Amino acid sequence: MKRFAIIGSGCAAYHAAKAIRERDKEAQIHIYSDNDLGPYNPMLTTYFVKGAIPYGALFPFGSREEIQSRLDLCWHPNCPAAGLDPEQKAIRLGDGTEEAFDGIVIATGASAVMPPIPGLDLPGVFKMRTAQDAVELKERLESGTIKSALVIGASWVGIKVVEDMVEHQVPCTLVDGAKWMFFVAAFEETARRAQKDLEAKGVQVACEQMLDHIEALPGGGLCAVMQNGRRFEADTVAVCIGVRMNVGFLRDSGIAMNRGVLVDAHMRTNYEGIYAAGDCCEAIDIQSGAPRNIGVWANAGRQGDVAGANLAGVPMEFDANILANLAHYLDYDFISIGDVSACKETDQVYGYEDERYYIRAVRSPEAIKCINMIGSADSNGIVRNIFIKSIKEPKAGLDVPAVCQLQRNGFPDSFIEFLGGISVD
Numbered sequence: 413m414k415r416f417a418i419i420g421s422g423c424a425a426y427h428a429a430k431a432i433r434e435r436d437k438e439a440q441i442h443i444y445s446d447n448d449l450g451p452y453n454p455m456l457t458t459y460f461v462k463g464a465i466p467y468g469a470l471f472p473f474g475s476r477e478e479i480q481s482r483l484d485l486c487w488h489p490n491c492p493a494a495g496l497d498p499e500q501k502a503i504r505l506g507d508g509t510e511e512a513f514d515g516i517v518i519a520t521g522a523s524a525v526m527p528p529i530p531g532l533d534l535p536g537v538f539k540m541r542t543a544q545d546a547v548e549l550k551e552r553l554e555s556g557t558i559k560s561a562l563v564i565g566a567s568w569v570g571i572k573v574v575e576d577m578v579e580h581q582v583p584c585t586l587v588d589g590a591k592w593m594f595f596v597a598a599f600e601e602t603a604r605r606a607q608k609d610l611e612a613k614g615v616q617v618a619c620e621q622m623l624d625h626i627e628a629l630p631g632g633g634l635c636a637v638m639q640n641g642r643r644f645e646a647d648t649v650a651v652c653i654g655v656r657m658n659v660g661f662l663r664d665s666g667i668a669m670n671r672g673v674l675v676d677a678h679m680r681t682n683y684e685g686i687y688a689a690g691d692c693c694e695a696i697d698i699q700s701g702a703p704r705n706i707g708v709w710a711n712a713g714r715q716g717d718v719a720g721a722n723l724a725g726v727p728m729e730f731d732a733n734i735l736a737n738l739a740h741y742l743d744y745d746f747i748s749i750g751d752v753s754a755c756k757e758t759d760q761v762y763g764y765e766d767e768r769y770y771i772r773a774v775r776s777p778e779a780i781k782c783i784n785m786i787g788s789a790d791s792n793g794i795v796r797n798i799f800i801k802s803i804k805e806p807k808a809g810l811d812v813p814a815v816c817q818l819q820r821n822g823f824p825d826s827f828i829e830f831l832g833g834i835s836v837d
């Protein structure tokens with residue numbers, strides 16, 4: 413009987429455990445977690461805060477106890493890995509003991525970044541990543557003690573916290589150090605439009621505001637002071653400025669890393685029998701061919717599947733690692749697919765706008781580089797699949813079902829042609 417260990421207990425860990433169990437009924441599967449919860453979906457935390465879902469809905473695979481029994485797992489709650497000996501395939505625990513296994517999946521995810529900026533430890537300053545973060549913010553919002561909010565970080569997480577504030581009728585300002593919102597995903601034109609639309613919903617937005625420190629005001633409340641001297645007062649400050657991969661315990665272990673654990677298409681690390689999946693790793697970005705951390709829910713699940721299957725002896729590859737995200741907020745949606753920074757001045761720019769859709773996209777003769785869309789959440793899947801196919805088979809063009817689907821969804825012929833298809837009558 414084989415013994416496997418999974419470090420972490422999120423989406424990637426769950427999928428890895430399930431993939432192993434589906435292929436090996438006898439194996440002992442150990443889950444080492446730094447908390448006592450079952451796998452939950454961090455992207456649903458803000459939906460819980462605004463009251464759209466109950467607490468239990470954060471746990472899409474069931475409770476820890478249900479999963480433990482369904483997949484026959486040995487779960488070690490509140491038992492984080494403190495180190496790893498990849499030669500021995502051994503996990504070192506907090507008390508210094510080591511446990512060796514036949515194979516290990518590292519699935520420790522990422523944490524919200526809270527840099528050493530003065531004032532980030534003041535009461536009223538919070539982050540948004542864990543179920544506990546969500547419970548605390550919801551309690552504060554429902555107690556009515558939050559009268560104004562400042563959200564720092566105008567990207568995927570910050571925008572969802574803004575939505576929570578607006579839904580609770582809390583006046584909110586959104587600031588970011590970058591030149592425009594969604595800086596790593598949006599073309600400037602798209603971002604300016606999204607900013608205007610957000611301001612029309614009553615949210616103040618200020619870009620190019622780099623936080624210097626936060627101070628407590630004498631009469632209560634907080635003031636976030638920017639490096640340019642501008643001051644933003646609010647009684648609550650949400651810091652949503654990015655994530656750090658939870659890989660500190662691997663330093664000096666010999667596991668190859670950049671910011672996250674480096675893996676190949678099989679989710680293999682540089683050590684035989686040791687895999688990594690989800691937000692803690694950098695898989696190969698199929699657009700650039702280079703390793704990139706793309707921390708999204710679907711990737712975590714698929715990468716967990718692939719790591720688990722390979723560990724159980726069934727070869728599988730993950731071949732869809734591309735930058736792609738959808739932000740749905742305040743009855744608005746923004747989608748970005750591909751790498752905005754890969755675009756060059758010589759590339760072809762496509763723009764389209766009607767009452768329903770806003771599209772801005774860039775391509776070279778060889779490849780689509782990046783697509784921004786507003787108002788097309790329903791078409792996220794199809795456009796993402798077309799994008800992936802265009803990378804894998806650049807000369808293939810669109811197949812008839814894809815063209816028909818785009819036409820049914822109301823996209824103009826010019827966009828279909830831009831994507832490589834010919835409209836069908």
Ligand SMILES: Cc1cc2nc3c(=O)[nH]c(=O)nc-3n(C[C@H](O)[C@H](O)[C@H](O)COP(=O)(O)OP(=O)(O)OC[C@H]3O[C@@H](n4cnc5c(N)ncnc54)[C@H](O)[C@@H]3O)c2cc1C
Binds near residue numbers: 419421492494
């Ligand atoms: C507010 C918010 C909004 C989001 N919105 C979206 C979205 O719209 N679309 C999308 O696709 N994705 C979104 N995401 C990202 C998505 O939630 C993540 O990509 C996904 O949850 C990653 O899963 P994971 O299993 O890799 O990591 P995690 O969910 O972070 O799970 C890792 C687990 O491992 C535990 N752990 C850490 N270190 C150790 C250790 N040493 N030992 C044991 N256990 C450890 C952690 O506590 C955690 O429980 C959002 C995230 C947030 C926070």
